[in-house]
Amino acid sequence: MTTSGRKSRLLRLGAALTPLCFMAAACSGGGGDPADFPDDNIEVIVPFSAGGPTDTVTRMIAEPMAEELGVQVVVQNIEGAGGTVAAGEAAQADADGYTVLMHHIGMSTAPTLYPDLDFNPVEDFKTIGLVTEVPMTVIARKDLEPTTLEELTTYVTDNEDSVTLAHAGIGSASHLCGVLLQQAMGVEVQEVPYDGTGPAIADLVGGQVDFMCDQTTNTTTQITSGAVKGYAVTTTEPVESLPDLPTAAEAGLDELEVTVWHGLYVPSDTPDEVVEKLNSALQVALKDQGVIDQMGDLGTAPVAEDQATPDALTQKLESEIDAWSGVLSGITAE
Numbered sequence: 001m002t003t004s005g006r007k008s009r010l011l012r013l014g015a016a017l018t019p020l021c022f023m024a025a026a027c028s029g030g031g032g033d034p035a036d037f038p039d040d041n042i043e044v045i046v047p048f049s050a051g052g053p054t055d056t057v058t059r060m061i062a063e064p065m066a067e068e069l070g071v072q073v074v075v076q077n078i079e080g081a082g083g084t085v086a087a088g089e090a091a092q093a094d095a096d097g098y099t100v101l102m103h104h105i106g107m108s109t110a111p112t113l114y115p116d117l118d119f120n121p122v123e124d125f126k127t128i129g130l131v132t133e134v135p136m137t138v139i140a141r142k143d144l145e146p147t148t149l150e151e152l153t154t155y156v157t158d159n160e161d162s163v164t165l166a167h168a169g170i171g172s173a174s175h176l177c178g179v180l181l182q183q184a185m186g187v188e189v190q191e192v193p194y195d196g197t198g199p200a201i202a203d204l205v206g207g208q209v210d211f212m213c214d215q216t217t218n219t220t221t222q223i224t225s226g227a228v229k230g231y232a233v234t235t236t237e238p239v240e241s242l243p244d245l246p247t248a249a250e251a252g253l254d255e256l257e258v259t260v261w262h263g264l265y266v267p268s269d270t271p272d273e274v275v276e277k278l279n280s281a282l283q284v285a286l287k288d289q290g291v292i293d294q295m296g297d298l299g300t301a302p303v304a305e306d307q308a309t310p311d312a313l314t315q316k317l318e319s320e321i322d323a324w325s326g327v328l329s330g331i332t333a334e
């Protein structure tokens with residue numbers, strides 16, 4: 001992409017969405033030879049709403065990455081269709097490293113759920129590395145009667161026709177967890193899709209929807225403050241920041257086990273030299289004490305150094321595409 005190309009893209013996105021520039025200087029365009037990379041600000045696309053869990057994690061690492069790269073890192077939210085709108089746009093971006101995609105487990109479910117997908121998660125991207133793997137929680141509006149997961153299962157079963165499950169669109173993590181939760185409970189309830197679990201949890205707090213699964217990076221504060229009711233975590237081990245919540249297995253739903261891995265991608269023609277520089281910055285960000293502390297407070301942690309690599313993310317992506325194609329067969333977004 002030319003300098004002016006990047007400038008106009010940022011202006012176009014920035015007008016409608018939620019940009020955040022890290023580092024002091026104003027956002028501006030630029031670009032050039034891979035050897036000089038980066039000589040301009042970098043845009044990280046988040047495929048869900050601002051204020052949600054993917055956005056939160058991205059903004060945590062953006063600042064130390066910006067410091068390491070010596071340019072600004074600008075977060076842009078492009079919502080829609082469970083993250084596939086953003087991934088499709090990112091796949092079409094110039095392969096110069098100045099447009100990076102942050103995406104999660106949804107990158108691996110999209111090929112199964114969206115038969116007309118306009119990008120190939122494996123072929124259209126180069127991987128930079130895994131970022132974090134986040135536990136999920138089962139939560140409900142605070143005035144819902146049940147106080148345990150077992151009671152919630154009974155309540156949802158008894159009110160199957162009227163109860164509502166919020167999620168962030170087909171293929172989002174909250175949708176996947178919602179599918180597994182309904183399978184484990186043996187129910188099919190009315191689903192209410194949002195553009196991200198930022199707005200979904202706002203409606204849960206407001207009592208407009210009944211229950212949902214969401215990542216601890218979005219729910220920890222809401223659970224501990226009592227704004228929503230927490231029932232269980234979806235991990236095999238308890239989550240330190242939510243010591244009062246049992247695992248779903250302990251609470252009687254042993255089929256409900258899922259974590260949400262996040263990774264960074266660039267278009268497939270991006271030069272390896274650029275990928276290496278982005279990867280080095282990611283490695284630095286994941287060792288940043290501020291990032292470690294913020295993630296820890298929200299129930300997660302940076303991945304280990306050997307996971308924050310292109311190979312580890314490629315392996316994860318490919319194995320999860322296979323795994324989810326079985327679990328989700330028969331479900332499509334169209």
Ligand code: MLT
Nearest residue numbers: 052054172173174196197
């Ligand atoms: C978000 O950032 O809103 C989420 O990651 C949505 C989801 O996948 O459930």
